Amino acid sequence: MTPLTPITRCDTLIRKAKVFDGSGLEAAQADVALLGDRIAAIGDGLPIEAAQVVEADGLCLAPGFIDAHTHDDTVVIRDPAMLPKISQGVTTVIVGNCGISAAPVTLRGDPPDPMNLLGDAAAFRYPTFGDYVAAVGKARPAVNVAALVGHTALRNNHMNRLDRAATSDEISAMRRQLQEALAGGALGLSTGLAYLSAHSAPAEEVLALAQPLADAGALYATHMRSETEAILDAMEEAFSVGRMGPVPVVISHLKCAGVDNWGRSGEVLEALEAARRSQSVGCDCYPYPAGSSTLDLRQVDERVKVTITWSMPHPEVAGQSLAQIAGSWGVSQLDAAKQLQPAGAIYHSMSEDDMRRILSHPATMIGSDGLPNDPRPHPRLWGTFPRVLGRYCREEKLFPLAAAIHKMTGMPAGRFGLEKRGLVREGYFADLVLFHPDQILDTATFSQPIQAAEGIAGVWVNGLLCWTGEALAQRNGRYLPRGRTKWVQ
Ligand code: ZN
Numbered sequence: 369m370t371p372l373t374p375i376t377r378c379d380t381l382i383r384k385a386k387v388f389d390g391s392g393l394e395a396a397q398a399d400v401a402l403l404g405d406r407i408a409a410i411g412d413g414l415p416i417e418a419a420q421v422v423e424a425d426g427l428c429l430a431p432g433f434i435d436a437h438t439h440d441d442t443v444v445i446r447d448p449a450m451l452p453k454i455s456q457g458v459t460t461v462i463v464g465n466c467g468i469s470a471a472p473v474t475l476r477g478d479p480p481d482p483m484n485l486l487g488d489a490a491a492f493r494y495p496t497f498g499d500y501v502a503a504v505g506k507a508r509p510a511v512n513v514a515a516l517v518g519h520t521a522l523r524n525n526h527m528n529r530l531d532r533a534a535t536s537d538e539i540s541a542m543r544r545q546l547q548e549a550l551a552g553g554a555l556g557l558s559t560g561l562a563y564l565s566a567h568s569a570p571a572e573e574v575l576a577l578a579q580p581l582a583d584a585g586a587l588y589a590t591h592m593r594s595e596t597e598a599i600l601d602a603m604e605e606a607f608s609v610g611r612m613g614p615v616p617v618v619i620s621h622l623k624c625a626g627v628d629n630w631g632r633s634g635e636v637l638e639a640l641e642a643a644r645r646s647q648s649v650g651c652d653c654y655p656y657p658a659g660s661s662t663l664d665l666r667q668v669d670e671r672v673k674v675t676i677t678w679s680m681p682h683p684e685v686a687g688q689s690l691a692q693i694a695g696s697w698g699v700s701q702l703d704a705a706k707q708l709q710p711a712g713a714i715y716h717s718m719s720e721d722d723m724r725r726i727l728s729h730p731a732t733m734i735g736s737d738g739l740p741n742d743p744r745p746h747p748r749l750w751g752t753f754p755r756v757l758g759r760y761c762r763e764e765k766l767f768p769l770a771a772a773i774h775k776m777t778g779m780p781a782g783r784f785g786l787e788k789r790g791l792v793r794e795g796y797f798a799d800l801v802l803f804h805p806d807q808i809l810d811t812a813t814f815s816q817p818i819q820a821a822e823g824i825a826g827v828w829v830n831g832l833l834c835w836t837g838e839a840l841a842q843r844n845g846r847y848l849p850r851g852r853t854k855w856v857q
Pocket residue numbers: 465466560591620621
């Protein structure tokens with residue numbers, strides 16, 4: 369690294385912090401000087417004057433957390449304060465996951481399931497990727513935004529119905545739109561092959577569409593075709609897209625879903641490790657044994673608790689379990705589910721042991737998969753990052769603090785190609801979080817999901833202090849175009 373000219377004055381000096389640099393290394397005490405939007409100097413006892421001095425005494429300073437998997441596409445523009453994320457120390461969100469993105473999208477009516485997770489038809493205002501980037505710039509959200517392009521969004525743009533494979537002409541049209549988005553700074557392509565709106569797309573459709581990714585140095589993220597019985601086949605399908613380019617692959621929210629699959633995390637992680645010997649593969653995970661999405665009839669199982677979070681025809685039942693609703697209506701859970709649609713649900717369909725094993729794996733990044741448009745959201749929206757650090761790291765000792773921080777900083781920055789982010793280094797952008805290592809903890813629960821976490825003392829985004837236990841009026845997030853992805857195995 370080229371040494372920077374030593375400075376004598378800076379904007380902010382954070383003194384005597386326990387600095388975790390995001391690389392996975394142990395912490396060291398240091399002062400960190402911020403100038404403009406960058407980290408200008410790091411050292412013990414820096415002889416630098418500062419407009420603002422923050423005495424960190426004993427608190428931990430880390431790179432701002434990167435939420436590797438979100439559906440914040442439209443909320444960063446509609447509600448740019450981004451309280452659910454900035455309050456956790458998150459400074460960058462990756463949007464456009466699970467095949468659904470706000471851009472490029474042209475609707476012909478209501479958004480198809482699960483694009484409706486991002487909002488109703490009025491929320492889709494970005495026919496080109498450039499329109500979306502411009503809107504993020506104008507909204508200046510509290511956090512940085514980097515975006516994938518959704519396969520289902522592209523299908524919606526070019527196909528008259530989604531329950532079939534795309535023709536070669538349609539694939540060409542989708543590919544042109546993907547290329548345009550990649551040229552405009554998109555991170556890569558995401559799929560949501562488990563959803564009925566993409567399930568009819570054969571592997572060949574995805575392979576053909578993914579061809580421009582390699583040339584662009586972009587990546588492939590996938591909510592796989594199956595997270596249940598056929599998960600190993602689905603993983604192989606994802607790896608095959610990666611081998612073709614070759615392009616790095618991110619398996620989204622890796623899990624063993626459904627009671628019949630509990631206990632299979634060992635074989636799933638073995639398959640992941642086997643692939644990692646020859647190609648770049650990683651995954652993300654949220655720290656809860658329950659998932660959430662739109663209500664899917666295929667996931668209704670009397671052995672699994674399903675909570676309805678919203679329902680268009682029956683808003684009055686939000687918050688109740690499907691079993692309660694079915695009981696009071698005197699019908700089966702499946703029949704109740706049919707009557708509730710379109711609807712949103714939380715599925716308590718995983719085992720805690722599997723989730724912990726996946727969360728602990730060295731290839732796993734932290735991604736909340738939070739749903740900001742849900743009126744009764746899964747608590748992961750507000751709690752994911754402090755829950756990993758407080759509950760699973762400090763209390764349960766699943767992994768060291770330096771490793772936990774790496775999963776939410778340096779690792780995602782490298783995988784997604786976020787240049788000069790994710791590490792505390794001179795010359796890097798000053799996205800930083802200061803937290804109490806003994807106090808950091810999630811407070812959001814399934815019954816009280818909208819609650820800010822505890823223990824986050826300060827959050828800086830591009831050099832500007834934006835959170836001090838409460839949100840400050842100033843916001844400083846940007847759209848982050850794709851940089852070079854690191855070929856991490
Ligand atoms: Zn998903």
